[in-house]
Amino acid sequence: MTDTAANAAPADTTTADTAANAAPADATTPESATAADGARRTGPVGVGVIGAGVISDQYLSNLTVFPDVRVLFIADIDLPRAAAQAEKWGVPGSGTVEELLAHNDIEIVVNLTIPAAHVEVAQQVLAAGKHVWGEKPYALDRESATQLRDAAVAAGTTVSVAPDTFLGAGLQTALRTIRDGRIGAPLNGLTLFQSPGPESWHPSPEFLFAVGAGPLFDIGPYYLTTLVQVFGPVSKVTATASKARATRVIGSGPKAGTEFPVEVPTNHSALIEFEGGGSAQSVFSFESTRGRTGFVEIAGETGTVVFPDPNEFDGDTELYAAGAEEPETMPAVGSTYSRGTGVVDLARSIRAGVGNRVPGALAFHVLDVMVSIAESAERGEPVLVESTVDPSPTLPEGWDPAESTLA
Numbered sequence: 001m002t003d004t005a006a007n008a009a010p011a012d013t014t015t016a017d018t019a020a021n022a023a024p025a026d027a028t029t030p031e032s033a034t035a036a037d038g039a040r041r042t043g044p045v046g047v048g049v050i051g052a053g054v055i056s057d058q059y060l061s062n063l064t065v066f067p068d069v070r071v072l073f074i075a076d077i078d079l080p081r082a083a084a085q086a087e088k089w090g091v092p093g094s095g096t097v098e099e100l101l102a103h104n105d106i107e108i109v110v111n112l113t114i115p116a117a118h119v120e121v122a123q124q125v126l127a128a129g130k131h132v133w134g135e136k137p138y139a140l141d142r143e144s145a146t147q148l149r150d151a152a153v154a155a156g157t158t159v160s161v162a163p164d165t166f167l168g169a170g171l172q173t174a175l176r177t178i179r180d181g182r183i184g185a186p187l188n189g190l191t192l193f194q195s196p197g198p199e200s201w202h203p204s205p206e207f208l209f210a211v212g213a214g215p216l217f218d219i220g221p222y223y224l225t226t227l228v229q230v231f232g233p234v235s236k237v238t239a240t241a242s243k244a245r246a247t248r249v250i251g252s253g254p255k256a257g258t259e260f261p262v263e264v265p266t267n268h269s270a271l272i273e274f275e276g277g278g279s280a281q282s283v284f285s286f287e288s289t290r291g292r293t294g295f296v297e298i299a300g301e302t303g304t305v306v307f308p309d310p311n312e313f314d315g316d317t318e319l320y321a322a323g324a325e326e327p328e329t330m331p332a333v334g335s336t337y338s339r340g341t342g343v344v345d346l347a348r349s350i351r352a353g354v355g356n357r358v359p360g361a362l363a364f365h366v367l368d369v370m371v372s373i374a375e376s377a378e379r380g381e382p383v384l385v386e387s388t389v390d391p392s393p394t395l396p397e398g399w400d401p402a403e404s405t406l407a
């Protein structure tokens, strides 16, 4: 299940991470042994999953068929839940986080815990000398994000964070259209995500209305990551926010009918400016009874591109070229595998000793942008964004996460 569906109704980079991957800090300490070994080991990369909740099914359905990775263990604070997912997906081990981290063949840990636990769990993984692929957001604030980034560099490991949707055929095709010059220079973007909110379908939706979520931090990463891929890094944001209700009611599962507090704004509207020129307007809302999601349009000098949903890995692109009577529809070209795609890319990058295509610096920048949008709305003034990152290179059309490249 994707966020959008659920909410609506039921060539390598040079980053700090890259350097860290290429030159592990200290190969002699037990803590860094696994990460340091990555480029010297051969064969598929061992993966452990922490967090056996709603989204783990989608990850496991892909990770258990991609030949370049082997899922070896699932951990959760809810041990029966971890065991049930291990049995369902044929994963050999399950148990506690400590047991997972002690597993010597696990090199990447996929962190599918709730946002409030992301940094604490990721720090534990780094301390065990393993690489992290995490669900969004990177962290809840700049301070803990910076500590995590610094810890990764010091340990010679990578902290990469979703979304990886831009590796999918849909967004790759849209990005290729722009990078091929079909609309000239991109000038402005318009993005819209509005829904009634996810409490109707998620059985434990409290975290989606707590610090680290709300529509800005839960859904914003898909739209903001896409905008950064189009325009490059964000330099300044100006925003407003609102909160429709102080409490909401769980709509499904064993806790249905339970009221819970809404801790964060449920609507943000942002004006976003980019370092290299261009701007975008974005709405992130859990306040509309009219579901309208997945809207991304980029207008350029000579045309407008309508993107597919940035929370999906597939979908057509439409090009409205200047002077053309009809839009041109471009079917998605590339991989339509979903979540877990970025984990395979990370696995291959570890073996190759190079940076991966969803670098930690990207999620760090997107987190910085989201925090800046929240601050701008609180203070009623523009906020300058200090972090930066380069867009990732376009993938070759035939790139395939299901190909066996590490056997």
Ligand SMILES: NC(=O)c1ccc[n+]([C@@H]2O[C@H](COP(=O)([O-])OP(=O)(O)OC[C@H]3O[C@@H](n4cnc5c(N)ncnc54)[C@H](O)[C@@H]3O)[C@@H](O)[C@H]2O)c1
Pocket: 001, 002, 003, 006, 050, 051, 052, 053, 054, 055, 056, 075, 076, 077, 078, 081, 097, 112, 113, 114, 115, 117, 121, 135, 136, 137, 204, 218
């Ligand atoms: N549900 C979706 O549709 C969806 C889609 C995309 C991304 N995500 C992201 O995935 C992450 C998880 O979402 P979810 O919907 O699966 O949540 P969930 O509440 O269903 O599952 C989270 C799991 O993590 C476990 N957990 C929490 N803290 C832990 C800790 N410290 N150590 C070990 N286990 C711990 C919980 O027991 C639970 O089983 C979130 O960051 C969310 O933003 C969710």
